[in-house]
Amino acid sequence: MDFATQLLHVMTDPDFACDIRYRDVPRISDQELGALLPAAYTVSFSAGRSARVIGSAVRGEGRERQPRYTTEACRRMFEALVAQLKERLGADLAFGASAVVRCTGPLPDLADLARTLVDFGVQKGDMRQPYALLAVAGLAGDKVLRRAAERLCRDQGPIAVDEIVVLAGLDVDPVDRALLAETERDGSFNAPPPLPDLWRRIAGIPAYAAFAHRALTAAVDRADAIHAGEIPYRADKAFTAREVVVLGHAARVALLRDEPWLPELLDRLLPRIALAPTAARTLPSQALLYELVRAGQDFPTPELVTAIRTVRTAVRHAGVPKQLDKMLKKLEAALAERAEVALRLPMSGFEADGVLRREAGDCTAVVTVTETAELTWHKDGRPLRGVPAAVRRDHGGLVKELRDLVKRVAVQLSTLARALEGGFTVEAVHPYGWWRTELAGHPLARSVVRRLIWEIEVAPGEWRAVLPEAGDLPVAPDDASVRLWHPVRSEPATVRAWRDLLIERRIRQPFKQAFREIYLLTPAEEETRVYSNRFAAHLVHYRRMFALFRSRGWSSDLLGPWDGGSEDEAVRTLAAGQWQVRFFHSLADGTHDHELAATDQVRFSRHKDGAWREAPLADVPAMVFSEAMRDVDLFVGVTSIAADPDWSDRGPERAYWERASFAELTESAEARRDALERILPRLKIADRCSLDGRFLVVRGDLRTYRIHIGSSNILMEPDNAYLCIVPARPKGGGTVFLPFEDDRLSLILSKAFLLAADTAITDESIRRQIERGA
Known part of the structure; x- marks a missing residue:
């Protein structure tokens, strides 16, 4: 007797004895799940414990996976729904609609069963599942369908009525009609998740x-x-x-x-x-x-x-x-994940060089797009400091229009950058002719695209990397492939060469590319096999991390003092829906204000056979693994209390703070160190700075300071006393060129400039700390 048959007997035969455990149920296939769900649905509240446990487990699988129903299994699901009408005082019609949508063979004759279900629902006035009701009514014949449609049309509004008329139309296929039931979750606690291609199928009707x-x-x-x-x-x-x-x-x-x-x-x-x-x-x-x-x-x-x-x-x-x-x-x-439309930018009246000019009396408004959009005013060919009074008075509408345009273009460029960056995990590839015209040559997009490194397939299998801002584009056929260059696909020497070029040419990239962190599988992760502890056991400011989840496209429930609110997993889907990463976290023990969380494992799942299956880390594509771990590193690095300079004297978490504040560098901090190595020789304070492992060492006149490149926290020599500097707001390194945006790098440089001239510091709290041991 196979395993699925044993499960069926456990749920239907009180005398059947078998040693089956709850956790064994996920072994069944999607088709076996479809065959077992009708029996699981009919397990009564008075059934034996084994039947109730296995029935619950099978229904749980049904909530998470995509069952497949044979023609016979589809019929048995409708029979189960009818059989439970009296005991449950109703039927979950979403089960019936989902069986129709997932039926792998010809639909059985369900007219009598469907009529019974619809009559019961209409008489009770249960309209919580209008799409499922229409789908089931359509199986019972035109008369029943019309009656259900008329009942659903009451007090719904003309637009809703129009939809019901469309779905009740004779030209709509019964399976298509059932598709809409996948969109409604109210009243259904056990129906499977919506089909992965649900909206594409609905849009195809x-x-x-x-x-x-x-x-x-x-x-x-x-x-x-x-x-x-x-x-x-x-x-x-x-x-x-x-x-x-x-x-x-x-x-x-x-x-x-x-x-x-x-x-x-x-x-x-x-x-x-x-x-x-x-x-x-x-x-x-x-x-x-x-x-x-x-x-x-x-x-x-x-x-x-x-x-x-x-x-x-x-x-x-x-x-x-x-x-x-x-x-x-x-x-x-989400737009960053939909590259096929996110790369589309309107011209907005700009000329080919990324400049828009509008006349306002004897002045000219000039909107220029370089790294971002900027509005300036000119008169007689000379730039003005601000908006002329006459323009504000006589052309107020134009001023507002152009200011709105500048904001809108800035948003569009930011969205384009995010869309391009999001294309890494899907290995997005574009035709060279289209890319050259619509991206590299677009008046607005060019400001983003030309500062990025691209790979062009100049011959089959031969990719040539190019930075358009630093040189001409190669000759290649219009149908040649173009993709963003990523350091995970390159040799270290090539990565170093691109980084050197960016610094030499002072090219600031719209997002980290040449200096992008690379995360490779570690021996410890090979040992744990299906999970990573690389970013576990950190204490973080929870609300800040939760906000970062949302901004980076991760989904997570808010933690708090309610049932089930002590722990959760943040989830992000990557690689066009093929891979999923989960980052576990929980409220930290011993904290009463629910402001701190403790980080835990990172796990990956692959979408296979209509469900998410946990996968070994070694099976995760290198690009997907690296990009996912980069996000987790960001969450921990930005929100860890180790990066909070004002935490040193607060509570029992100090032990973690002292350990993590000056710990070994993560990959993101290593990239920051690499950038510092190239930037330092160009600084006015170069003769006072050096790199020593995980620290930037700054020699002042009063003391020597060691700034941790990960946390930006500071130790003072010779006694390793901690120096607390809390900036009023994030500061850049003056006019120092940075090849990418990094608030922590800017903060480190601002501290370095301050401490190199420590005798000129006027802040009393900082001076007292320095002079105490000087």
Whole structure:
């Protein structure tokens, strides 16, 4: 008797005896899971302990994986739903819809069973799963489908009614109709996770794609009517709750399809739902505004990001901008993962050299895009210090327009940089002809693209690295491949050469590339095999780390003093959905304000056979491993209390602080040291500075100081006394050129300049510390 058959007997035969453990259940295949779920669903509350335990385990697998149903298993699921109507006083129709969607053979005749389920639900008035109800009703015949549709149409609003009519149409396939049930989780506690390609399949239904355009257009028309006074204004009542859900679905379909009509439509819709037609600080539909942003988080476009940022500056409600800021962080992080649209930038009127000129009387406004966008004013060919008074008086609208343009371009360039950086783990490759024209030659994108190192396949298998800012592009066919260069694919000597060139040419990259950290598997990680402790056992400022999770595209539940709130795992999906990294963390023991967390293991999973399967670290692609561990290093390095100079005299955590503040350098700190090695000889204080292992040593007139390159904390010679310097805000190293943005490197340099001239220090607290042992 095979293992799946044994599980079936445990759940259905009270007399069956077998030694099966809860943790053995994940061994079953997806098809065996589909065969077992009907039995697991019917395990009663009064069944024996073994049946209840195994039934719970099988249902748990069903919540995490993608079961596959044979024709017979699909029928048995519907029989199980009907059999449980009385005992459970209802049926989870999402189970039925999910069985239809995942049926691997011809659909069985389910008409009688479906009719029983729909009749029961309609009589009870249970409308919590409208899509699942329609999907099941469609299996029972036209009459039952029409009756269910009529019941669902009550008080839902015309846009929602239009969707129901579309889904109830005879030209919609029963499986397509069931797809929409995958989007609703309310009322279903055991249904499987949505299909990985769910929205792509929904967007491929012609009738639903046409509905999406119609629904969003109707939303604009209604918002216009409210602002025109044709419909009475009521705060947040422009659309019914059901219409908000439906419009969110329509937006996802249009965003995924990247419909050409969508940007202009959203430019009209978003301001009208975010601003009241009166001077009130309320919104016509705060719910729809947030739902459209959530749709953008699923399928972002650069045009939507720009539109939301524009609305964010205009909305009058006090709390909405703050909420939009939080949502925009996640949206922009998601856009970085959708490279096929994120690399698209509008021309915005700029000339080929990245300059836009606008006349304002006898003055000229010049917007220049280099590392970012900058607005300057000129008169008679000479630059002016600020905006001329006459321009402010007579051309105020133009001034505001150009300032908004500068902000918008800055956002677009930042988004482009994040999208390019996000392409590392998917090994993004572009056609050379398109890349040369649309990126390297684009008036705006060129400022980002030309400061990055690229590899061009000049011949099959022969890649040539090039930095456009430092030289001409090679000759290659338009269909040749182009990809971003990454140090993990290069020899150390090549990496050193690129780093030297950046310093020599004073080229500041939009993100760390040549100086990018590389994380390779360590002997300790080979020993632990499926997890890494490289960044475990650190104490971190939890709220800061939680904010970094969101900004870097990781998902995590907030820790706190509630059930299950003491520990969690931050998760990020990489490599176009093929790999997942999990970073475990928990509230630190002995802390009462829930401000500190303790870090733990890092694990990886691969998406295989419709589910996430934990994978050995050795199986993780080098690029994926390095980029994931780089994020974790960032989380720990930035938020560790070891980097807090004011922590030295606080509480029982001091032992960790003393140990970690001057510990061996991590890969990110090693990259910082490498940059310092190249920067120091060019500094005015070069003769007072040297590198000694993990420290930058600075010789002052009163003392010699050792600045830790990881934490930026300082020890003073000769007695290794700690020197506490808490800057009012992060400071750069004056006019020192840095090849990449790094707040910690800037802080180290600012401390070095300060301490090299220690006799000129005027801060009393710092002077007292220095003079105490000098």
